[in-house]
Amino acid sequence: MAKTGDRARTTAVSALASLDFALDRGSPVPLYHQLAQQLEAAIGHGVLAPGNLLGNEVDLSVRLGLSRPTVRQAIQSLVDKGLLVRRRGVGTQVVHSQVRRPLELSSLYDDLETAGQGPTTEVVRNEVVPAPCDVAAALGVPEGGEVTVLDRLRRTHGRPVALLRNYLPVPLLDLDSARLEATGLYRVMRSAGITLHSARQTVGARAATAGEASRLDEEEGAALLTMQRTAYDDTGRAVEYGTHIYRASLYTFDFQLLVRP
Amino acid sequence: MAKTGDRARTTAVSALASLDFALDRGSPVPLYHQLAQQLEAAIGHGVLAPGNLLGNEVDLSVRLGLSRPTVRQAIQSLVDKGLLVRRRGVGTQVVHSQVRRPLELSSLYDDLETAGQGPTTEVVRNEVVPAPCDVAAALGVPEGGEVTVLDRLRRTHGRPVALLRNYLPVPLLDLDSARLEATGLYRVMRSAGITLHSARQTVGARAATAGEASRLDEEEGAALLTMQRTAYDDTGRAVEYGTHIYRASLYTFDFQLLVRP
DNA sequence: AAGTGGTCTAGACCACTTT
DNA sequence: AAGTGGTCTAGACCACTTA
Numbered sequence: 001m002a003k004t005g006d007r008a009r010t011t012a013v014s015a016l017a018s019l020d021f022a023l024d025r026g027s028p029v030p031l032y033h034q035l036a037q038q039l040e041a042a043i044g045h046g047v048l049a050p051g052n053l054l055g056n057e058v059d060l061s062v063r064l065g066l067s068r069p070t071v072r073q074a075i076q077s078l079v080d081k082g083l084l085v086r087r088r089g090v091g092t093q094v095v096h097s098q099v100r101r102p103l104e105l106s107s108l109y110d111d112l113e114t115a116g117q118g119p120t121t122e123v124v125r126n127e128v129v130p131a132p133c134d135v136a137a138a139l140g141v142p143e144g145g146e147v148t149v150l151d152r153l154r155r156t157h158g159r160p161v162a163l164l165r166n167y168l169p170v171p172l173l174d175l176d177s178a179r180l181e182a183t184g185l186y187r188v189m190r191s192a193g194i195t196l197h198s199a200r201q202t203v204g205a206r207a208a209t210a211g212e213a214s215r216l217d218e219e220e221g222a223a224l225l226t227m228q229r230t231a232y233d234d235t236g237r238a239v240e241y242g243t244h245i246y247r248a249s250l251y252t253f254d255f256q257l258l259v260r261p
Numbered sequence: 262m263a264k265t266g267d268r269a270r271t272t273a274v275s276a277l278a279s280l281d282f283a284l285d286r287g288s289p290v291p292l293y294h295q296l297a298q299q300l301e302a303a304i305g306h307g308v309l310a311p312g313n314l315l316g317n318e319v320d321l322s323v324r325l326g327l328s329r330p331t332v333r334q335a336i337q338s339l340v341d342k343g344l345l346v347r348r349r350g351v352g353t354q355v356v357h358s359q360v361r362r363p364l365e366l367s368s369l370y371d372d373l374e375t376a377g378q379g380p381t382t383e384v385v386r387n388e389v390v391p392a393p394c395d396v397a398a399a400l401g402v403p404e405g406g407e408v409t410v411l412d413r414l415r416r417t418h419g420r421p422v423a424l425l426r427n428y429l430p431v432p433l434l435d436l437d438s439a440r441l442e443a444t445g446l447y448r449v450m451r452s453a454g455i456t457l458h459s460a461r462q463t464v465g466a467r468a469a470t471a472g473e474a475s476r477l478d479e480e481e482g483a484a485l486l487t488m489q490r491t492a493y494d495d496t497g498r499a500v501e502y503g504t505h506i507y508r509a510s511l512y513t514f515d516f517q518l519l520v521r522p
Numbered sequence: 523a524a525g526t527g528g529t530c531t532a533g534a535c536c537a538c539t540t541t
Numbered sequence: 542a543a544g545t546g547g548t549c550t551a552g553a554c555c556a557c558t559t560a
Contacts, residue, residue: 028537203515204509205486232357291528330530
C-alpha cells in the first residue's frame with residue numbers, strides 16, 4: 001500500500017502541476033523574478049503546503065518553457081528567503097509554516113516601511129548642531145562639524161514607546177518635519193536619492209534617567225532597550241547615526257535568522 | 262591630466278591583474294567558491310582596497326579560464342555578504358571598509374562557534390522535566406511531555422555575564438555536560454546530525470529579580486537584556502527553545518543588516 | 523538503478539552608465 | 542559609441558539519496 005510519504009509526494013506534484021504560471025516575456029521584470037513571486041504567492045495562499053515537493057527542476061523548466069538555470073534562479077531566491085529547502089537526491093520542499101514569517105528587524109522595518117498606521121511619530125527637534133565626538137566618529141565628519149540632529153517621539157495607541165535621536169550629515173538632504181512625520185526617515189532619504197546599503201546595529205539595555213522616564217511615561221530606573229545604528233549608502237558613506245531608546249515594557253526586537261550552509 | 266578617478270581605476274585593475282588565483286579543478290570545493298574565497302581573502306588583506314574596481318566579468322573569466330556564469334556566481338556570493346557592490350554600466354567595487362566587518366548576532370555566534378576561548382560556560386542543571394506551557398507551544402510537544410532543560414552560566418574574564426536556559430525535545434540527543442562546556446550547544450547538536458535551518462529571536466529588557474541579581478553579581482532592579490529563541494532544523498521541527506538573560510552592563514547584541522534591493 | 527539537485531560551459535542579447 | 546553588469550538559453554557531467 002502507498003505510505004504517507006508517497007501520498008504526500010503525489011499530492012505535491014499535482015498541486016504544482018495544476019498551477020498555471022503567467023509569465024510575460026515582454027515585461028521588464030525578469031522571468032526568474034516573475035516565477036519567484038508566483039511561487040511565493042502560491043506558498044502564501046497555501047496552494048503549496050508545507051512539506052510539499054516542488055517537482056524536479058528539469059520538468060518544471062520544460063513545462064514553463066524556461067531554461068533550467070532560470071528556474072533555478074527563481075527557486076534559489078526563495079531558498080535564500082527561507083521559504084524553500086533543497087536537498088540533493090531528494091527534491092525541493094516548502095518549509096514548514098512555523099519557520100516562515102520572515103520578519104525584518106522591528107525598528108528598521110518601522111523606519112523603512114511604516115507610514116502612519118497605528119504608530120505616530122512627532123518631531124520634537126530638528127536643527128543643525130556641531131557634531132559631538134561619537135557622532136563625528138560614526139559619520140566620518142570632523143568633530144564640531146555641522147550635522148543635523150533629529151529627535152522624534154514615537155507613540156503607539158497614544159502611549160509613548162520610543163525616543164529616537166538621529167544625526168545626519170548636513171549636505172545630504174533637508175528634512176521637512178511634516179513630511180518626516182508622515183512618511184518616516186528612510187522614505188525621505190530614499191526619495192532624496194540615497195540608496196541604503198547596510199547598517200550596523202548594537203542593542204543593549206539600561207535604566208531610565210529621570211528625564212527619559214518622564215518623557216516615556218515610565219518610572220525612573222525602569223529598564224529601557226537601547227539601540228545604536230550607523231547606516232551606510234552603497235558608496236560606503238555613513239548617511240545616518242541614531243541612538244534610540246525604547247520602553248522595554250512595550251517594545252521588543254523580533255527577527256529571524258537563517259543559517260547559511 | 263588624469264584625474265583621481267582614472268588613477269583609482271588603473272590601480273584597481275592592476276591590483277587584481279597581479280593576483281594569481283589558484284583554482285584546483287580536481288578539488289571537491291566548487292570553482293566559484295574557490296574564487297570567492299580568494300577574492301574575499303584579497304579584500305581582507307587589503308590587496309583589493311575599498312573602492313577598487315574589479316574589472317569586467319568577461320575579461321576576468323577569460324583570464325581565469327572560467328565561464329562568465331561561474332565568475333558571476335563567485336562575485337554574487339560576495340555581493341550577498343556585503344563585501345562587493347555591483348553597478349550596471351559602471352563595474353564591481355569593493356565596499357568601503359567601515360561597512361564591512363560582517364558579524365553574526367553575538368549570542369548565536371557564541372553558541373555556534375565559541376569553543377572555550379575567553380568565555381567559559383558552566384552547566385548548572387541538565388535534566389528531564391515535564392514541559393511548561395510556553396515551552397510546549399514553542400517546541401510543538403504536548404504540554405507536560407518530557408523535555409530536557411539545560412541551565413548554563415556564562416562567564417567572561419571570570420565575571421558572570423549570562424544565564425542561559427534551553428529546552429530541547431528529549432528524543433533528539435543526549436547531552437553530555439562535560440562536552441557541552443567544552444564545545445557549546447550547537448556543536449553538540451550538529452554532531453548529532455541536527456542541521457540547523459533558521460531561528461526566531463526576540464530581544465527585550467527588564468529589571469533583575471533578587472535571585473537573578475545574586476547569580477549575576479548585579480543589584481536587584483538592574484537592567485537585563487533578555488533573549489528568547491526558537492531554532493528549527495531543515496525539516497521544520499523545533500529543535501531548541503531558549504530563554505536567556507544577559508547583564509546589560511557587560512553585554513550587547515551587535516549585528517549588521519544588509520538592505521536587499 | 524533511477525532520480526534529484528549541484529556545478530559548469532559557451533555563447534547570446536539587453537539595459538544602463540559614462541565618454 | 543563603448544563598456545559594464547543583468548538576463549537567458551540549451552545543453553553537459555557529477556554527487557548524492559533513495560529504492
